[in-house]
Amino acid sequence: MTFTVDFGRQFAVEWNNYQQDQKDKVASFVITVQVHGLDQTKLPGKLSASWINANATDHAYALRNDLWHYHIGLPTYRVNMYGPATSDWLLHFQHVSGSTHISIVDMYTHYTSKGGFYLPKPPHVVPVPVKGN
């Protein structure tokens, strides 16, 4: 296997709340990553570091916590002419650059009710302290 995968505790706690189609998408992503790593060419949905295009606060938080997300394809995929497909729902995970491991922490819609980009916070993620604090 190319990559190893683990799950955050809170994700496991919430697992039973997910619909079967959501569970299937997560499982399919996990199997693909185990075999191929984070290889965009093997994944139907868009894979992205969460600090890309984030605002300044989110950028620092996402980068410090190595947050990534994957467009899971729910409710459906939007096919883009210039890149991988996107969807409303995202699967959030942590991945330290250069490692062959991901840790799945949350699944949520792309945007919050206030229109901002959703990033997993505690208890889904145990945040890395800001330097100096």
Added chain:
Amino acid sequence: MNPAAQPKQLVDQIGEQLKTIALRGGERPAAGSWEIRKLLADTDRLQSVDASMGSLLKAKVFALVGDRPSTLYWLDNATALSGNQLPYHRMLALLLLGYPEEANDFYDEAIEDRGAIPVDMVLLHLCAAGWFQRASELIEAATIKKLVFKATKWVHFAPRAAAVFGDHGLKIDDVNRIQAEMHEILREENSLWLFDAPRVSIEESFVSMRYVVDFDADKVAAMTALLTDRLSQRGLDGRGLHIAFETAASESAPSALIASDMVNDYQSSAPIFDRERMDRALAGPRFMLPQSATTARDVCAYLDSLASKVQ
């Protein structure tokens, strides 16, 4: 991903390939050539495990090809992924592409944020670009800090060249304009200069920099004549710096500077995978998916079981 493609191994492999092409000099490799396509395929593989490093090395491949938009695109991508502006890499890439005036814009940031790039290498890069005043400043600053240079040739040469430039009132911007004319001719010929440092000397009252190209003597003489004409037309001649092209015939083997160092500095910088960072990022309880889970059904079964235990 190819199971054999481990990040460090891939970076080394790509680095060696880049170095080989760069040291060969002569005509820039075509983007569609087999060797460049192979390099890009390798950087694609690297990107799947280290997107930031893959993007940075891809930028270096495109810089070697002479494809400026693609170089800048992948540098931007590497910046977005790493959260670092990578000013030194931007400066070096623009120098490699032959845009010294734009490279100059990144100098202040680059020198402040040069990461793990050794001071010796910085000195070589500055001298290769004709930035002798800056090289002298670097030497002075390093001397105060009691840093020892290995490139003693440049430690001796740069201050003398800077003094000559000073006598002529030649500023960095003037040097860059002269260098830009030289690079323009190289672009017209679709040629790389051999990635050795230029040959340098101080002749009476001017600094001579000769860039070695892989053409015959007649062609090289014609390129130098064209450069002299253009510098004259723009009022940039006779200013304490004389630049010419030269054939490789009379010189010893290249000592590998800019392009190969673009790779070496990267290889010698921070480790590819930071275990401590991973431990910090993944603090808190985690549940590892067993390796026996090889199908989607196995994953769901594992999580169903896990969920019932952690409720």
